[in-house]
Amino acid sequence: MKIGFIGLGNMATAIIGGMLRDEVVVQGSPLTAADIIGSAKTEATRTAQAEAFGIATTASNREVAAAADILVLAVKPVFFPEVIAEIRDAVDDDTLVVSIAAGLTLERIAALFGRDTNAMRLIRCMPNTPALVNAGCTAVCPGPGAAEADEAACVSLMESFGRAIVIPERLMDAASAVAGSSPAFVFMFIEALADGAVEAGMPRAQAYEFAASAVAGSAQLVLETGRHPGDLKDMVCSPGGTTIEGVKALEVRAFRAAAMEAVEACVAKARTL
Numbered sequence: 001m002k003i004g005f006i007g008l009g010n011m012a013t014a015i016i017g018g019m020l021r022d023e024v025v026v027q028g029s030p031l032t033a034a035d036i037i038g039s040a041k042t043e044a045t046r047t048a049q050a051e052a053f054g055i056a057t058t059a060s061n062r063e064v065a066a067a068a069d070i071l072v073l074a075v076k077p078v079f080f081p082e083v084i085a086e087i088r089d090a091v092d093d094d095t096l097v098v099s100i101a102a103g104l105t106l107e108r109i110a111a112l113f114g115r116d117t118n119a120m121r122l123i124r125c126m127p128n129t130p131a132l133v134n135a136g137c138t139a140v141c142p143g144p145g146a147a148e149a150d151e152a153a154c155v156s157l158m159e160s161f162g163r164a165i166v167i168p169e170r171l172m173d174a175a176s177a178v179a180g181s182s183p184a185f186v187f188m189f190i191e192a193l194a195d196g197a198v199e200a201g202m203p204r205a206q207a208y209e210f211a212a213s214a215v216a217g218s219a220q221l222v223l224e225t226g227r228h229p230g231d232l233k234d235m236v237c238s239p240g241g242t243t244i245e246g247v248k249a250l251e252v253r254a255f256r257a258a259a260m261e262a263v264e265a266c267v268a269k270a271r272t273l
């Protein structure tokens, strides 16, 4: 099983790092660095990723496309037309194509290959950078031409670095926002919480450790208990206590509306890509 990556930027390297962190079995065989080949535009990126992961790298996108059983398209959406024009002859029915691009529909990607979605093994995925530490959450949307075995292979690959959730295409822009983009918002939140603690006298490194652990633990509590987040919030707010004062400060600043608008803005942008 050869896995090819066209584009070796932030998301591809988070996926590769996640996949190689623990032994991953895809379709019965353990995956190693020797099974991965990637291409990138600059020599510096190719050298850096070859050294970081021990994977093969090349300047030729066609070489990656020809070698790959699973071909991950990991360039920015704007580069899809030129990359696909370059590789389309090298992609046949033996290749499962996986796009991780925000916004680009199955239909548009298949059209760039000059194919119909029914006649192509194509899957859209929306991963996120916590993949790098095996805590990713990836939306998986198989095209109509992908076989059940393709979906299973893709899900097991994505599960090698976290969760994988199969969704219909109409939810992909929402997934792109709430899974793909939201880590950026959460990092801002962690940074801001830590700044508050620093203001109250805590050393910065310790403030990041507390803030990040609280966010990770709270997320784990939601996932493991399945309890409503509002219910879990109420558990923290002692009557007449300290937390409810902080909750009010966030409400006054329309914290929830700001978070909702951030998701809406991502969805709106994805629809223009």
Ligand SMILES: NC(=O)C1=CN([C@@H]2O[C@H](COP(=O)(O)OP(=O)(O)OC[C@H]3O[C@@H](n4cnc5c(N)ncnc54)[C@H](O)[C@@H]3O)[C@@H](O)[C@H]2O)C=CC1
Residues within 6 Å of the ligand: 006, 007, 008, 009, 010, 011, 012, 039, 040, 041, 042, 045, 061, 074, 075, 076, 077, 079, 082, 083, 100, 101, 102, 126, 127, 128, 129, 180, 181
């Ligand atoms: N960064 C993130 O958190 C996430 C990104 N994505 C998607 O992943 C894709 C890549 O995003 P990032 O990794 O953030 O971008 P990036 O800019 O970090 O990486 C893109 C890579 O593509 C390479 N590249 C550009 N043109 C190329 C060409 N013609 N041939 C070969 N390589 C080429 C660049 O050299 C770079 O290595 C995008 O489509 C994005 O929507 C999806 C989920 C999350």
Ligand SMILES: O=C(O)[C@@H]1CCC=N1
Residues within 6 Å of the ligand: 102, 176, 180, 181
């Ligand atoms: O910002 C972006 O376009 C990509 C898609 C989701 C996360 N990063």
